[in-house]
Amino acid sequence: MKRVLAVDDTRSMLGMLVECLEDGGHTVFSANDGVEALSALSEHRPEIVITDLNMPNMTGLEFIEAARQRPEGQLVPMLLLTTETAQELKDEARRIHATGWLCKPFDPDQILGLVDQLT
Amino acid sequence: MDQDEDYKDLFFTECDELLAELQDHLTLMSSGEHGRDIVDATFRAVHSVKGGAAAFGLDALTGFAHRFEAVMDACRAGRLDVDDTTLPILFRASDMMQELVEHSRSDAPLRDDVLQQITRSLDGLVGMDPEPSAVVAADTTGQTPPAAGGEPIVVTFRPEPNFLASAHDPLRMLRGASRIGLMEVRVTGDLPPLEDLDPMVCPWTWHLTFALAEPSVLRDFFSIYDLSARIDGVPTADAPATLPLRTSQASEGPRVPTTGGGTGGGYVKSLRVPLDRIDRLVNLVGEIVITQAAVAQVLSQPRHGVEDTLAHSIEALSRQVREMQDSVMAIRAQPIKSAFSRMPRIVRDLSATLKREVRIEVSGEETEVDTSVIEELIEPLTHMIRNAMDHGIEPPDERLAAGKARDGLLRLTAQHRGERVLITLEDDGRGLNRDKIVDVALQRGLIPSADGLTAEDIDNLIFLPGFSTASEVSNVSGRGVGMDVVRRKIQALGGRCLIHSTPGQGTRFQVALPLTLAVLEGMIVEVGQERYVVPLSTVIEAVQLRDGNVERLHNGQILVARRGEYLPVYSLADLFGSREQTSARGEMAIVVDTETDGQIALFVDALIGQRQVVLKGLEENYRAIAGVSGATILGDGRVALILDIPSLIERRKLMFKHQSKHRQETA
Amino acid sequence: MSSNAAPLEEADTHHLTSPEGDDTCQFLSFVVDGRPYGVRIQDVREIRQWMRTTSLPNQPPHNLGVLNLRGSIVSIQDLRIRLGAPAPAPDDTNVIVIVQTDGRRVGLLVDAVSDILTLQRADIQPVPPNRGGGDERAMLTSIIMSGEVMVGIVDLDRVMDPGLSE
Incomplete structure (x- = not known):
């Protein structure tokens, strides 16, 4: 059982992600944008983060970049879960040390597998 | 599956919100606001629809949203100007997206040709080749051909300098790999001299040999390292793979409309409610x-x-x-906003069609109304606006000649007025042409003569069924419906319509609606053995019938004198057209305002009292019945019908017309 | 996981509706004017004693009005009239069979409920043509033989059709 932070501004997406992770027996924290995610990161110390990319207030990329500057965020795997495929965005993700790039729609088994694989 | 359906319902609800937002943002842009925030928010709205649609395997919607998103992205990046060329396309795209959402939700019809056309317009804006599919393909790595059955696969895994900083851990990777058939590990690479050693850089390359590993499992496993390692040797997929969540639909052509899970029409509506x-x-x-x-x-x-x-x-x-x-x-x-927010759009579209220049000012959008009322309101509201633009507001030249501003003004407001919401639509057009109205009404046989009609009476003639016909109105107000439809709809909602017009200066329509359709303030009356509910808003008072104030005419009609005016008195049996005498002793009546036919009185045996009643439809298990707007369950468990007196009177008039016509024919 | 549950449930309901396999079906039989009639058991929701209804305006004579059935409003049809039988004013001895098809619920007034019949599918026969014309045949989907007794199966779609609106 892992502590997972799920971040998405779309309630249905977040709901599905949280449910998938909870079904996998994990403890899930959720946040609706990057700003919330940052405080959840400090508060709950998740072992892995799965975040949407396009969100209001603070995007997934901005969040990861900020999180990597913090001690509690340095060694936590952070996955972007997005429908974006643009190479510039991926390059940006690489630059800010995102752990991985996942395409929506996600496969629940794949997500659960990755949580095991990366933590 | 069921849970997926729940999320899908939720997604559709979100789509409604996102599309309403999208409309708002586009409307703002069209009024000249091109701020980065707005363009960003517009992009996000389209993007969120796309993300959800992809997750639920709604390919047609995903594909379209993808194109739309590409255009918004270009706007966001400044590669494309938001101007008079792009905006109309964006508006149309927003409509199309709505149509696609409805299509996915309830299998509503989809205009395929329009879809194609708008898609081409969008692609044209960003110079995109019409590529067949926009569904996101899974990232695959490596170029090695698919492994022949059972042969060992060697994957080369070379971490890049950001590998450790991206929170990857080589040990964890190896541990994971051992769970999917890792047989052998070989490490190559040199440790740099100590002074050059960066503890955050991983200098080695691993050669991992897998036996009996499924290529797809390997792909899933390694794709996550894509951002921070170079990986070779993972077999590619045979076909361009889409992610496997909904494979059944992914295999079909890009333009095959999906019904979204095959559940067909019915979907559960949901509502976003503030937590407090x-x-x-x-x-x-x-x-x-x-x-x-x-x-x-x-x-x-x-x-x-x-x-x-x-x-x-x-x-x-x-x-x-x-x-x-x-x-x-x-x-x-x-908030009534979700109905109001569509109106600027309608005004814009109609301005073009009707060659009018019209601004709309909306206020009171935060006024809250029951969600059912909002849904029902859109259609009559749209029609009122059409009517005002078609018949009220003059063409620009005519306006200038009349000393008015070139562009007409529509003002749409909502406000609470007691237990009702009052919606007002004002235009500054030419006002109603009363002479013409009288002519039309006479010509159509709607009134016997214009004698004694006040200005207000004449204005109200436009609400009469049969006043407007398809041949008379333009194709905009048209489709053969007139203001009678608006009024009927509003009355069906328990509301009323008022009209006030000043020649040369404009017309004001007012619609007063109850705040909810679920509960009704009613007067409970007893007639014979039954109890009925009459909407309290229409009941003016109760009168005792005495010899002094009642006149019985020889043709059977009964009149009651009330403050010097005679009102017709009906029995419920009259109105129901039933032979048996359901009512009553004839000692008491309630005075009801029918709006259309003025005040009438209805015999009742007793007034039981005023009460809030919960409205239940008859349609659910039976069918709608003319003159009965629904039913409610009283404290003792009995069912009481809720009377729709105006429509009962309307029915009775029709019946009489029919009978007298019949008599004339047989005579 | 939830996706596994759906087919199981389906199998279960199937099992309930035909306990002895695919070839049998069950009917609730009742009496109208001395003759037995029936409806498929899976269409029956409940059975209750006659109680006073609230009558609706402008309805055909077989519509007896509406009842409150635990918060939802259900119309009551006089099956005796629909089947062409004499229909004296209902009283406490009459019974209402609440049926539901296509999500719509209707009460049928009958004289008495008699039995639950389990039959082989093969025992179900079409209704022979009625050369006299008459309404009864139109209201039946089929007939079944239960022992020596012929039972007419009521066509709920026809009975529940409220007819043209005016």
């Missing part, structure tokens, strides 16, 4: 439970002097129940 309203309800339920426990306790005690305590508790209980009812209703209340 639910909290309030939960607290109230808590209070009620406590009060109920208190009552039970009092009753279990020896019975001396408990009445006071009991009365106190019961009083508390009734207050709490009343509050709970209010809270429950508040849950269904939504």
